[in-house]
Amino acid sequence: MIAPVLQVEQLAKSYGGVRALDGVSFDIRPGELLALIGPNGAGKSTCFNIVNGQLRPDAGTVRILGRDATGLPPRAIARLGVGRTFQIAAVFGSMTVVENVQIAWLAAHRTVFAFWNPLANRHRAEALELLEQTGMAELADRPAASLAYGDVKRLELAVALAGNPKLLLMDEPTAGMSTAERGALIALVKALTTERGLAVLFTEHSMDVVFGHADRVIVLARGRLIADGSVDAVRADPKVREVYLGSGLASGERR
Amino acid sequence: MALDALVFQAVNGLASASGLFLVAAGLSIIFGVTRIVNMAHGSFYMFGLYIAVTVADRLPSPFDFWGGVLVAVALTALIGALVELVLLRRIYRAPELYQLLATFALMLVMNDAALWLWGPEDQLGPRAAGLTGTVELLGRRLPDYDIFLALAGPAVLLGLNRLLTRSRFGRLIRAATQDREMVAALGVNEAVLFTAVFALGAGIAGLGGALQMPREPASLTLDLAVLGDAFVVVVIGGMGSIRGAYVAAVIVAQVKALCIALGTVELGGLAFNMSKLTLVAEFLVMALVLVVRPHGLFGRPAPATRIHASAVEAPLVPLGPGGRGAALAAIALFAAMPLIGDSFAYAPVLAQDVLIAVLFAASLHFIMGPGGMASFGHAAYFGLGAYGAAYAFLTLGVSTPAALVLGPAIAGLGAVVFGWFSVRLEGVYFAMLTLAFAQIVWSIVFQWEEVTGGSNGLFGVWPEGVLESPTGFYLASFALVLAGVLVLRRLAFSPFGHALRAARDSALRAQASGIDIARVRWLAFIIAGTLCGLAGTLFAFAKGSISPEAISVGRSIDALVMVLLGGVQSLLGPLFGASAFTLLQDTVMRETAYWRALLGALMIAVVLLFPGGIAGGLSDIAARLRRAAGRP
Numbered sequence: 052m053i054a055p056v057l058q059v060e061q062l063a064k065s066y067g068g069v070r071a072l073d074g075v076s077f078d079i080r081p082g083e084l085l086a087l088i089g090p091n092g093a094g095k096s097t098c099f100n101i102v103n104g105q106l107r108p109d110a111g112t113v114r115i116l117g118r119d120a121t122g123l124p125p126r127a128i129a130r131l132g133v134g135r136t137f138q139i140a141a142v143f144g145s146m147t148v149v150e151n152v153q154i155a156w157l158a159a160h161r162t163v164f165a166f167w168n169p170l171a172n173r174h175r176a177e178a179l180e181l182l183e184q185t186g187m188a189e190l191a192d193r194p195a196a197s198l199a200y201g202d203v204k205r206l207e208l209a210v211a212l213a214g215n216p217k218l219l220l221m222d223e224p225t226a227g228m229s230t231a232e233r234g235a236l237i238a239l240v241k242a243l244t245t246e247r248g249l250a251v252l253f254t255e256h257s258m259d260v261v262f263g264h265a266d267r268v269i270v271l272a273r274g275r276l277i278a279d280g281s282v283d284a285v286r287a288d289p290k291v292r293e294v295y296l297g298s299g300l301a302s303g304e305r306r
Numbered sequence: 307m308a309l310d311a312l313v314f315q316a317v318n319g320l321a322s323a324s325g326l327f328l329v330a331a332g333l334s335i336i337f338g339v340t341r342i343v344n345m346a347h348g349s350f351y352m353f354g355l356y357i358a359v360t361v362a363d364r365l366p367s368p369f370d371f372w373g374g375v376l377v378a379v380a381l382t383a384l385i386g387a388l389v390e391l392v393l394l395r396r397i398y399r400a401p402e403l404y405q406l407l408a409t410f411a412l413m414l415v416m417n418d419a420a421l422w423l424w425g426p427e428d429q430l431g432p433r434a435a436g437l438t439g440t441v442e443l444l445g446r447r448l449p450d451y452d453i454f455l456a457l458a459g460p461a462v463l464l465g466l467n468r469l470l471t472r473s474r475f476g477r478l479i480r481a482a483t484q485d486r487e488m489v490a491a492l493g494v495n496e497a498v499l500f501t502a503v504f505a506l507g508a509g510i511a512g513l514g515g516a517l518q519m520p521r522e523p524a525s526l527t528l529d530l531a532v533l534g535d536a537f538v539v540v541v542i543g544g545m546g547s548i549r550g551a552y553v554a555a556v557i558v559a560q561v562k563a564l565c566i567a568l569g570t571v572e573l574g575g576l577a578f579n580m581s582k583l584t585l586v587a588e589f590l591v592m593a594l595v596l597v598v599r600p601h602g603l604f605g606r607p608a609p610a611t612r613i614h615a616s617a618v619e620a621p622l623v624p625l626g627p628g629g630r631g632a633a634l635a636a637i638a639l640f641a642a643m644p645l646i647g648d649s650f651a652y653a654p655v656l657a658q659d660v661l662i663a664v665l666f667a668a669s670l671h672f673i674m675g676p677g678g679m680a681s682f683g684h685a686a687y688f689g690l691g692a693y694g695a696a697y698a699f700l701t702l703g704v705s706t707p708a709a710l711v712l713g714p715a716i717a718g719l720g721a722v723v724f725g726w727f728s729v730r731l732e733g734v735y736f737a738m739l740t741l742a743f744a745q746i747v748w749s750i751v752f753q754w755e756e757v758t759g760g761s762n763g764l765f766g767v768w769p770e771g772v773l774e775s776p777t778g779f780y781l782a783s784f785a786l787v788l789a790g791v792l793v794l795r796r797l798a799f800s801p802f803g804h805a806l807r808a809a810r811d812s813a814l815r816a817q818a819s820g821i822d823i824a825r826v827r828w829l830a831f832i833i834a835g836t837l838c839g840l841a842g843t844l845f846a847f848a849k850g851s852i853s854p855e856a857i858s859v860g861r862s863i864d865a866l867v868m869v870l871l872g873g874v875q876s877l878l879g880p881l882f883g884a885s886a887f888t889l890l891q892d893t894v895m896r897e898t899a900y901w902r903a904l905l906g907a908l909m910i911a912v913v914l915l916f917p918g919g920i921a922g923g924l925s926d927i928a929a930r931l932r933r934a935a936g937r938p
Contacts, residue, residue: 125814125817126817126820126821137815142811143808144618144812145620145807146807146808146811147621154801158805158808158816158821159820163826165800165801166800169800170801170803173801195621214819214820
């Protein structure tokens with residue numbers, strides 16, 4: 052059996068008296084596209100932000116590639132081989148598309164403290180190769196600030212991949228995109244997952260994206276993990292149906 | 307150390323605390339609602355005092371004092387409302403830095419307005435009718451008025467608290483402090499609310515000034531002095547917290563009072579005059595608080611503000627053939643300056659000033675442009691370089707070239723220490739802490755007479771050896787400045803420079819990519835400080851002397867103006883800005899007594915009309931020409 056890339060065990064986090072997360076455990080294996088879903092306030096963001104290092108759990112452990120990563124800051128998590136994209140895509144607006152990838156490539160290889168040779172000459176070929184993979188090669192020399200939002204998302208994906216991560220964390224990867232763009236982006240992520248043996252954990256509001264593309268789905272409700280299984284198993288799970296349909300959110304989620 | 311002296315100073319301290327609190331409270335309320343740090347806040351305090359003195363002078367006793375105070379409060383509030391309507395309204399959506407500069411410019415204009423209205427002489431007002439006596443406390447006589455003042459602070463605090471919690475206006479202020487967009491979305495007339503809040507803040511500052519009537523004369527230096535104190539208090543207490551402002555005012559005033567009360571203490575055989583610490587004490591407290599609690603004692607992280615679209619800087623592009631030609635021509639012009647000096651003797655002197663200003667501005671631009679860190683205390687490193695080199699040269703007797711190395715090294719060391727603290731803070735807090743550090747350096751320089759020569763400074767710093775001839779020194783400094791500028795440019799294009807831009811563009815993204823933001827910023831700060839130190843060193847040798855005036859807050863602001871005037875978004879900006887600023891200062895500003903107002907007007911014009919500065923304007927023109935040429 053292949054060792055998991057990410058192992059989360061018994062995570063707990065409270066705010067004041069409110070338990071945002073309570074005994075949550077799951078893992079991801081290479082090549083797996085895992086969706087983390089749940090109604091609003093279920094603890095998705097808390098869980099996600101503990102894994103990426105922005106929050107510290109009250110209890111429980113996060114292991115990345117077998118190493119204890121609990122409570123490490125985001126930068127240290129990145130260095131363990133974790134790439135990341137944000138809900139509102141973040142790129143470096145004052146650089147060209149290819150420079151965005153180049154600086155990320157250098158950061159991942161710990162060579163940003165280089166002071167003489169211009170960035171423009173460094174690892175441009177590798178950066179272009181990544182842009183090729185995300186379908187952005189044609190826009191390589193455009194300023195990142197001038198891109199359409201869908202392209203910003205693709206660029207951010209290339210930036211996240213520049214560190215050659217083993218685990219990719221994507222916070223609502225398709226938020227703010229049109230239906231057509233959503234399908235294309237998630238299909239791209241899926242292809243990269245398979246090609247690179249990448250493990251992807253993503254949160255998502257669009258149920259079309261989740262049930263159309265994820266390999267496995269985990270469901271949070273009131274801070275607890277209530278389901279973990281294949282798309283079909285989760286779809287049929289009475290507890291999941293109760294959480295979504297019972298709270299009257301189902302119609303809103305089925306877009 | 308007698309107990310009665312301590313108690314006496316403590317009551318005195320509470321009286322001072324009230325004055326500090328009144329200025330800080332207004333600053334805090336204005337920031338809370340409008341998100342503007344009002345650099346002109348000390349001016350309202352100063353105006354309050356001047357108006358009160360003027361009015362009191364014309365009223366019969368016993369109405370003179372109280373009438374003066376009332377009119378002062380009303381008029382400063384009115385001026386505040388006018389300022390909000392005319393100026394601030396236009397800059398709410400501008401980048402933070404421009405807001406700081408526009409309000410600083412306002413301070414300059416108001417200072418000259420006061421000079422025009424009241425003249426350069428200090429003016430003393432009458433004492434408060436009914437509070438002219440003293441009470442006896444532990445064998446010492448304490449003025450009634452000090453006790454009244456000590457109580458006035460808490461009284462205003464309670465009054466403000468009541469206003470904020472009980473009235474509709476107060477509830478709106480609190481709501482707007484929490485979430486400005488939401489209040490606007492709920493249909494509250496934001497414009498009126500902002501004007502009212504600004505008038506309220508200005509009025510409270512005016513009250514603070516007016517109440518100082520019996521204690522100190524109205525003078526033109528009050529605005530900056532009070533502003534520094536108010537910043538410290540607001541930052542210690544936490545931006546936007548009025549309770550915090552009072553607690554911080556008490557802490558600062560008491561620490562100062564304690565320093566005075568302790569007097570000279572013996573420590574390990576060394577006599578040390580604690581009262582000399584008063585100038586630095588408040589800044590030390592602030593630095594300490596900021597390191598432990600980056601948002602102040604009662605402050606919270608800034609509420610989520612929705613990002614306003616702001617102009618994003620274009621990617622870096624190497625100079626084209628035209629640009630290279632122009633750069634080479636400029637280099638040739640500066641290199642040929644000694645020859646021009648044969649016919650225009652003043653030209654090399656002016657060129658020397660321009661060169662020093664260029665390095666001063668370019669080093670600030672490195673952290674301010676690519677780094678996004680607007681330092682309000684860059685003159686500190688200029689001063690460390692200048693004094694370090696002068697001291698090494700005069701007292702330690704090192705050679706001129708060695709002093710040229712030691713000066714920047716000392717400035718670099720200063721940047722290592724101050725930078726470590728500063729780069730951990732963002733935006734306004736970064737600006738305040740760098741200002742505080744600069745004030746510490748200034749105070750030490752001012753007071754440590756044995757080493758720095760105190761207010762007179764150090765003299766006789768004339769270069770020796772091959773650098774003794776003016777031409778030799780000019781060429782050497784030209785070479786050093788050129789090297790410094792080229793190094794900064796090279797750095798901007800390097801991976802390190804891009805890491806710095808990355809941290810500025812999106813700190814979250816940079817961290818998620820594994821960039822160590824604090825280290826990148828720290829190193830940039832050290833590089834900037836060292837090169838600024840070189841500018842200071844050259845300044846000391848070029849003028850043959852260095853005095854505290856050359857490293858004051860005003861100089862730090864000059865550097866900011868140079869960068870903005872030239873254009874913060876361009877690597878060439880600081881070069882244009884420093885040259886234009888120096889020429890302007892040398893020609894126009896020397897001719898008028900009201901140069902502050904002129905400088906202020908220039909700054910406001912840049913902020914409102916040419917936010918891209920000279921470099922931005924030039925590239926606009928170039929783009930227009932290209933478009934015109936492209937069309938048949």
